[in-house]
Amino acid sequence: MGKKFMGKACKILxxxxxxxxxxxxxxxxxxxxxxxAGCQVSVICPKGSTKHQxxxxxxxxxxxxxxxxxxxxxxxxxxxxxxxxxxxxxxCLSLKVLLRHGFDVIHAANPPDLFFLIxxxxxxxxxxxxxxxxxxxxxxxxxxxxxxxxxxxLLFFERCSYQAAHSVIVSNxxxxxxxxQRGRCSPGKVFVVRNGPDLKRLKLVPPEKALxxxxxxxxxxxxxxxxxxxxxxxxxxxxxxxxxxxxxxVSLVLMGDGDHAATLRMLARELxxxxxxxxxxxxxxxxxxRYLTVADVGLSxxxxxxxxxxxxxxxxxxxxxxGKPVVAFDLAETxxxxxxxxxxxxxxxxxxxxxxxxxxxxxxxxxxxxxxYGRKRIEEELRWEVSKERLLLMYKRLFSGSFEIxxxxxxxxxxxxxxx
Numbered sequence: 177m178g179k180k181f182m183g184k185a186c187k188i189l190x191x192x193x194x195x196x197x198x199x200x201x202x203x204x205x206x207x208x209x210x211x212x213a214g215c216q217v218s219v220i221c222p223k224g225s226t227k228h229q230x231x232x233x234x235x236x237x238x239x240x241x242x243x244x245x246x247x248x249x250x251x252x253x254x255x256x257x258x259x260x261x262x263x264x265x266x267x268c269l270s271l272k273v274l275l276r277h278g279f280d281v282i283h284a285a286n287p288p289d290l291f292f293l294i295x296x297x298x299x300x301x302x303x304x305x306x307x308x309x310x311x312x313x314x315x316x317x318x319x320x321x322x323x324x325x326x327x328x329x330l331l332f333f334e335r336c337s338y339q340a341a342h343s344v345i346v347s348n349x350x351x352x353x354x355x356x357q358r359g360r361c362s363p364g365k366v367f368v369v370r371n372g373p374d375l376k377r378l379k380l381v382p383p384e385k386a387l388x389x390x391x392x393x394x395x396x397x398x399x400x401x402x403x404x405x406x407x408x409x410x411x412x413x414x415x416x417x418x419x420x421x422x423x424x425x426v427s428l429v430l431m432g433d434g435d436h437a438a439t440l441r442m443l444a445r446e447l448x449x450x451x452x453x454x455x456x457x458x459x460x461x462x463x464x465x466r467y468l469t470v471a472d473v474g475l476s477x478x479x480x481x482x483x484x485x486x487x488x489x490x491x492x493x494x495x496x497x498x499g500k501p502v503v504a505f506d507l508a509e510t511x512x513x514x515x516x517x518x519x520x521x522x523x524x525x526x527x528x529x530x531x532x533x534x535x536x537x538x539x540x541x542x543x544x545x546x547x548x549y550g551r552k553r554i555e556e557e558l559r560w561e562v563s564k565e566r567l568l569l570m571y572k573r574l575f576s577g578s579f580e581i582x583x584x585x586x587x588x589x590x591x592x593x594x595x596x
Contacts, residue, residue, distance in 0.1 A: 186215040186571075189270060189279035191291050193262040194310065195400070196228040197221045197240055199458060201490055202310060202347075202371055203285055207238050209564045210571070218277050220269045222262065225433070227458065239277060241269045255321070259288040267294050281306060281574070287313040289333040292340040299340070304574055307341035308369075309351055315483040319404045335359055343574050345369050345567070348509050350486040367570040371490035372560035373497040377461055380498065383470045389454065393426040393537050396471035396500070398464060399491040401434035404484065406505075408443055409477035409526055415447045416530040426537060428475075429454045429467050468498040472543060473536050476504035476514075480523035488513055493558055496550030501543045503532045513558065517550030 188210055190203060197219045198204040211217045218239040223229050233240050243265035246257045273279060282298050284291035285308040295305030314330040317323065338344060338359030344366045346352050352368055355361045388394045395414070401407050410428065417423045430440070430453065437455070444453045456463070468474070474495025478484040485507045492513050495502050502518035504510045511520060519532040536543050 186281075187277060187279040188215050188217050188281045188283055189273055190217065190219045191266055191270075191282065191284040191294070192219065192221045193259070193266070193291075194285070194287060195221070196224040196242060197238075198235060199224065199228065200285075205374060205560055205564075206283075206308070206369075206567055208236065209560075209567055211237055213568055213571075216277065216279075218273045218279060220266050220273065224458070239273070241273060243269060255317075259290060262288065263290050263293065266291065267297075270294060270298075280304060281571075283308060284337075285310055286337065287311055287316060289313045289330065289337045292333070292337040295340050304342045305340055306343050306345060306570075306574070307337045308345040309337075309355070310347065312351065312354065312483055312486055315486070316404060319481045319483050320402075331358070341365075343367065343570055345570060347371050347488045348486070348512070350509055354486065364573075367566060369567045369570070370558060370563045371488050371493065372558050372563040373490065373493045373554060374560045375497060375555065378465060378468075378494060378497040380469050381465055384466060385470065387429070387467055387470050389427045389452075391425050391427045391452075393472045394467075394470055395426060395428045395473050395475055395533065396467055396495070397428070397430045397432070397475045397477070397491070398468075398494060399432045399489075401430070401432050401437045401440055403436050404478075404481060405434070405436070406477040406479040406481075406484075407436065407440050409479060409505075409524070409529055410475050411440065411443055411447060411449060411453070412526045413475075413477070413530040413533060414449055414452060416526060417534060418449065418452055419447075421530075421534070423534075423537075426533075427452045427454070429456060429471070431456045431459050431464055431467060433458050464494075465498070468495065468500060471495075471498075471500055473533060474498075474500045474502045475533075476502055476510060476518075477529065478507065478510065479505060480507060485509065492518070493554060496547075497554045497559075499547040499551040501536050501546035502550065503529060503536065505529065514550065515553060517546050517553060519546070 190207055192200055192203045207217045220241045222245045223242045231242055246261055281304045282295050283306040299305055314327050314334055317330050318327050338355055338361050344355050344361055346368055347370055352366045355366045397410055414428050417426055476489055476492045478489055488509050492502055496517045502514050504518050505523045506520035521528040521532045
């Protein structure tokens with residue numbers, strides 16, 4: 177039974193467009209945390225490209241409604257069609273959820289920064305609206321399309337999203353500063369809920385050496401494969417190691433998918449790396465753990481591009497949670513997350529990225545040292561249990577203390593400097 181506020185059970189509707197649920201790790205972690213706290217949770221999201229095609233399903237007590245996004249070969253048309261369809265279908269499905277299950281809160285994740293229109297509509301009906309900012313959408317658009325006019329339009333949508341919300345959730349302090357400066361939000365309105373990994377899910381399992389494709393060393397990448405994610409840097413670094421330095425002892429597994437995946441597969445073929453690279457597509461959590469158990473190095477090739485400097489990469493912390501050393505480009509939020517668990521290459525320099533990988537491959541003691549540091553940092557500061565408490569604190573404050581979720585909230589205070 178749901179916990180009570182204002183005399184009724186708490187019901188939350190989460191909106192997400194970027195990935196289907198439960199594939200999106202942050203949205204699913206938040207949804208299950210709120211469910212465990214006694215809330216009724218519904219989610220509206222797109223269908224997956226191959227899996228998660230059901231229009232409606234209930235997973236672990238969470239109601240999930242999905243819609244199909246249109247396909248287009250023109251990237252500009254696709255952008256407009258995708259977000260226009262997402263807005264329309266999300267609104268229509270929200271009416272269905274309202275009638276079937278009801279909700280008291282709209283909890284909208286970005287991108288896009290358009291769900292404030294739905295939030296404003298439901299504010300007229302007395303609902304609360306929460307803006308959960310995963311990424312800086314205006315900067316993401318610039319990385320993909322370089323359109324200055326559209327960038328200004330997206331800045332306007334971002335400001336509307338900040339202002340329409342009763343509360344704003346961000347994943348790090350860089351984004352909190354943005355919400356306060358660009359969005360003119362008061363500090364008390366913005367809550368930092370980091371992308372902490374779930375240690376209950378990320379545990380070493382018996383190693384399967386066959387996953388290394390017959391080579392001594394395995395590099396691993398997890399996550400979305402979009403233009404902004406820089407997976408091509410991992411492939412070029414592997415090309416540097418294999419073809420220019422003559423290393424035949426290393427392979428790479430790429431776990432994930434995205435609109436850049438087909439281009440990456442072509443690049444791997446052009447670089448003659450087919451026998452060294454394994455594209456798994458989206459894979460289940462248990463398979464991610466299997467690969468990370470035998471992996472020697474986790475890769476975070478996100479380049480410096482005006483967006484990634486302000487983003488917290490959950491993949492980096494998942495490597496750390498599994499006790500794996502990380503190689504990453506030296507970006508502010510990535511360095512904060514990993515600290516001593518990573519070797520940092522000069523941003524966007526393939527040779528330096530390859531150098532750092534090779535340093536780790538040739539030094540088992542260093543790999544162990546960095547991996548142990550990362551695991552400890554996750555356990556003590558960055559695990560999802562810490563972030564979850566801050567999510568629940570936000571909901572408690574959203575309802576001015578009358579919303580009782582769990583007893584732990586009485587001990588939770590906002591410690592931004594500690595968790596920065």
